[in-house]
Amino acid sequence: MDKYSDPNIFKSFNPSGEIIVALGVVLVLVILAIIVGILAKRADPLKRPKGLLKIAEWAVEKLDAFATDTMGPGFDNFGGILLGIIPFMFICFTIGITGLPTPMNNLAVPLSLALVTFVLIHYTSVRYTKWHYFKRFVDPIPLFLPMNLMSMWAPLLSMTLRMFGNAIVGWVLISLINASLESASAALFSFMGSGAGSIWFVPIVTPVLHAYFDLFSGFVQTMVFVYLTALFIAQERPEDIEAETINVSRKEAI
Amino acid sequence: MDLQAAKAIGAAIAILSAGCSSIGEGQLVAKAIEGMARNPEMYGKLRSSMIIGAALVETCGIYALLISILILFVL
DSSP: OSSSTOOTTTTTTOOOHHHHHHHHHHHHHHHHHHHHHHHHSSOTTSSSSHHHHHHHHHHHHHHHHHHHHHHHOOTTTHHHHHHHHHHHHHHHGGGGGGGGGGGGSSSSSHHHHHHHHHHHHHHHHHHHGGGGGGGGGGGGOOOOOOOOOHHTTHHHHHHHHHHHHHHHHHHHHHHHHHHHHHHHHHHTTTTOOTTTTSSSSHHHHHEEEEEEIIIIIHHHHHHHHHHHHHHHOOOOOSSHHHHHHHHHHHHOOO | OHHHHHHHHHHHHHHHHHHHHHHHHEEEEEHHHHHHHHOOOGGHHHHHHHHHHHHHHHHHHHHHHHHHHHHHHTO
């Protein structure tokens, strides 16, 4: 019987290491968020925030400002989802430093992150255009229907492959360089024996590779993902609604 | 032809796209630095948009590397 048509598949739930690490990261972040929530409820609003609460307030302020800067009016509460996505993505990229399996090396993790963006894009489109949502598939003429149906999936595919490709290429290159350095060291220091001779080069070179492929690449990819999410979602809002909202806010200000 | 040799040639052709994307990346950085030299107070904004653009352009090269790795090890 095929593995996926087995009715007992949930009884034999056997996740890989990457999925376990990703779920662990989610668990830690949820606990942190609950702690921050309790701290924020108990805090005195007249005093200066301290410690964890200060960091959380700073992050919320920055992300709300980012959301209003890049996306314009109508997305004032969009910082919340970014606050959830950014730490998860960055930790998933960089957790390989500790020796745990990198969650991004499993296609399921970047795919689900990109699915969040994909669902949000279409949700925003439905929210602003209601039934005219289906007009986007026959735009500009009904002949374009198959092409539009194909290009609907392009953001999902490109975002998934961008994250997955970055993570897996970094991992493959680090493994290749480490393996070759190990054998080079074993050949040079062969008088020490096969075990002790092979450990000399790798610890010197590995930090540089991890700094580039994990830290720098993870940071840039997180930033790019967040920017693209914001821009994709912001472009779903039609222009006239934008002008309307600005007018309303101006009237309220006056 | 030997199967292994054919795979190696295919992977090498696939990785050619990384060279093209690096040309584009070089142009991007050159233009960004030109802009920074003309307008030094925009340095911070230009640098962050340059890094984002470079990451976007780099994606093409990463696709190529992914495809060649898949050809070599999975196909």
